[in-house]
Amino acid sequence: MSARPSNLDPKIADRLKRTEDGLIAAIAQQYDTGEVLMLGWMDDEALHRTLTTGRATYWSRSRQEYWVKGETSGHQQWIKSVALDCDKDVVLMKVDQVGAACHTGDRTCFDEDVLQAVVGERPTE
Template sequence: MSARPSNLDPKIADRLKRTADGLVPAIAQQYDTGEVLMLGWMDDEALHRTLTTGRCTYWSRSRQEYWVKGESSGHQQWVKSVALDCDADAILVKVDQVGAACHTGDRTCWDADVLDPVVGERPSGGPGKP
């Protein structure tokens, strides 16, 4: 259970697998394009607020407080859907992002430090292919 009091439905809370500090990683994704925007952290109450307000609420690990995305910057996230992964240890929030999602001012948190991996190729003629 989360260490902080929460109004989250117990049916959902009982399913969550949290970190030692009571948090679950939450990925924000643009609902219509699939663009991955950011990763934040939610505890039970942040998830409850996200599910009931239509706005993404996260737990700030550095400030130890709740924050609604865009409340001060204007770069809001309007919730379109929320899902747990198969292990209930991660949350996917599909949002309509207004402006930048990253605290640096970039649209996404994943466009500034792109690494140079070896690119894998699926073999031709795999299962079910001639």
């Protein structure tokens, strides 16, 4: 369980597999395009707040506090759906992103440092 108090439904909390510090990874994806925007971290209470407010809420590992995406920047994430992965250790949030998702001001956290990789091809039969 999370070390911080939480109002998360026990039926959900009991299913989560957390890191040693009580967190689960949370991926934000643009709901209509499929664009992967960012990865953040949630504890039970951040997930509760996300599920009950319609706004993406994260736990800041560096500041040790909750933050609602866009509360200060205006770059909000409005929840469209939330799902757990098959291992129950990652949350996928489909969101409507307003403005930049990345703290650097970029639309996504994954467009700045693209690595060179061999493009794989599916074998033909």
